[in-house]
Amino acid sequence: MSRSASNSDVFNAVADPTRRAILDRLRRGPSPVNELASGFRVSRPAISKHLRVLRTARLVREKKDGRQRFYELEPQRIQEVAKWAEQYREFWQNNIASLKQHLEQSPEE
Amino acid sequence: MSRSASNSDVFNAVADPTRRAILDRLRRGPSPVNELASGFRVSRPAISKHLRVLRTARLVREKKDGRQRFYELEPQRIQEVAKWAEQYREFWQNNIASLKQHLEQSPEE
DNA sequence: CCAATAGGTAACCAATTGGTTACTTATTAG
DNA sequence: CTAATAAGTAACCAATTGGTTACCTATTGG
Numbered sequence: 001m002s003r004s005a006s007n008s009d010v011f012n013a014v015a016d017p018t019r020r021a022i023l024d025r026l027r028r029g030p031s032p033v034n035e036l037a038s039g040f041r042v043s044r045p046a047i048s049k050h051l052r053v054l055r056t057a058r059l060v061r062e063k064k065d066g067r068q069r070f071y072e073l074e075p076q077r078i079q080e081v082a083k084w085a086e087q088y089r090e091f092w093q094n095n096i097a098s099l100k101q102h103l104e105q106s107p108e109e
Numbered sequence: 110m111s112r113s114a115s116n117s118d119v120f121n122a123v124a125d126p127t128r129r130a131i132l133d134r135l136r137r138g139p140s141p142v143n144e145l146a147s148g149f150r151v152s153r154p155a156i157s158k159h160l161r162v163l164r165t166a167r168l169v170r171e172k173k174d175g176r177q178r179f180y181e182l183e184p185q186r187i188q189e190v191a192k193w194a195e196q197y198r199e200f201w202q203n204n205i206a207s208l209k210q211h212l213e214q215s216p217e218e
Numbered sequence: 219c220c221a222a223t224a225g226g227t228a229a230c231c232a233a234t235t236g237g238t239t240a241c242t243t244a245t246t247a248g
Numbered sequence: 249c250t251a252a253t254a255a256g257t258a259a260c261c262a263a264t265t266g267g268t269t270a271c272c273t274a275t276t277g278g
Contacts, residue, residue, distance in 0.1 A: 005124070005234090015114070015124035016236085020193070027200065033255055046237055048256055067245040067254045075200040082198070084129070085191035091136065091184040114264090125266085142225055155267055157226055176224045176275040220278095227272075234265070242257075248250095 010077045011084075013057035018042065019050050023059060023073065030063070030072035119186045120193075122166035127151065128159050132168060132182065139172070139181035 005012035014020055018040065025031065025039060037047040051071060054060045061074045114121035123129055127149060134140065134148060146156040160180060163169045170183045 005126075009124075009126075011124045011126075011129070015118075015120045017114075017118075017120075018236090020120070023197075027197070034253090037255095042236085043238065044255070045239085045257080049236075052256085069255065073197070073200055074204075075197040076204060078194050078197040079201050082191060082194035085187050085194060088132075088136070088182070088184040088187040089191070091182050092188050095183075095185060127266090143223090146225095151266085152268065153225070154227080154269085158266075161226085178225065220276100222278105223276080224274085225272105226274105228270085229268100230270105231268080232266095235263085236261105237263100238259100238261080240258085240260105242255100244254085244256100246251100246253080248252105 010057045010059060010080055013053050013059055014078075014081060016050065016053075018046075019054055022047070022050060022054065022071075023078075026060060026071060026073045030070040032065075032068040032070050034068075036071065119166045119168060119189055122162050122168055123187075123190060125159065125162075127155075128163055131156070131159060131163065131180075132187075135169065135180060135182045139179040141174075141177040141179050143177075145180065 014023070021040070022036065025036060033044065033047065033051065036051075037044040040047060051060065051062075054071075055062060058074055058077055060071045063070045063072065123132070130149070131145065134145060142156065142160065143153065145160075146153040149156060160169065160171075163180075164171060167183055167186055169180045172179045172181065
């Protein structure tokens with residue numbers, strides 16, 4: 001039974017809080033792995049694994065520089081998440097609208 | 110070692126393709142469980158489990174009607190996903206901008 | 219009333235995940 | 249040249265996940 005996510009699944013990649021934290025960190029600019037890892041309580045190999053997932057999902061890219069590897073944001077695919085979520089905009093707006101309407105029609109006392 | 114996602118984690122909830130498909134289905138309107146389940150190749154109990162995850166994340170709500178339970182979209186929290194992704198907008202726009210600029214500065218031939 | 223229907227839950231299983239430590243490879247400082 | 253540094257990979261492990269079948273409870277058509 002193969003249940004693994006398509007290995008480039010961006011939704012799967014961003015589901016993990018550590019990986020989201022890495023992405024958030026990279027918004028402040030590119031970073032080599034050690035510096036990145038020092039911000040987390042888990043080991044460097046664990047971060048390496050997360051980076052591989054992010055790389056495979058093409059959410060980050062790697063630039064070699066000497067013995068360091070800088071990771072930087074490659075945010076194109078976060079757009080896919082944004083687009084997916086946007087499809088629901090009309091629904092959450094309707095909900096807010098009907099809540100508002102409801103409140104207006106039932107003023108307390 | 111407890112590694113489970115916060116049980117109301119919306120990112121975790123939408124990471125699963127079946128759960129996203131359920132949400133997508135519910136954009137067409139509320140649906141009882143059996144009707145919902147008939148659209149998938151997995152068993153009804155599997156769908157029940159997914160619905161529980163979605164319910165816990167408050168992405169759907171349940172309305173009892175006789176022996177049926179209608180599930181409907183409660184899309185407020187998808188906004189959180191949209192907001193998170195939007196934080197990266199400037200980055201993907203910059204990327205597109207710099208790609209464009211690059212192309213303009215290096216016209217082929 | 220009661221058989222059928224709707225749907226949640228329990229128990230179980232195999233695959234996946236996220237972490238660890240140990241090892242390996244590439245690069246550079248001295 | 250060589251010790252030290254940067255970072256990926258291997259092997260392993262326990263917890264979690266997503267699925268299954270079997271069962272249970274609530275509701276209703278006849």
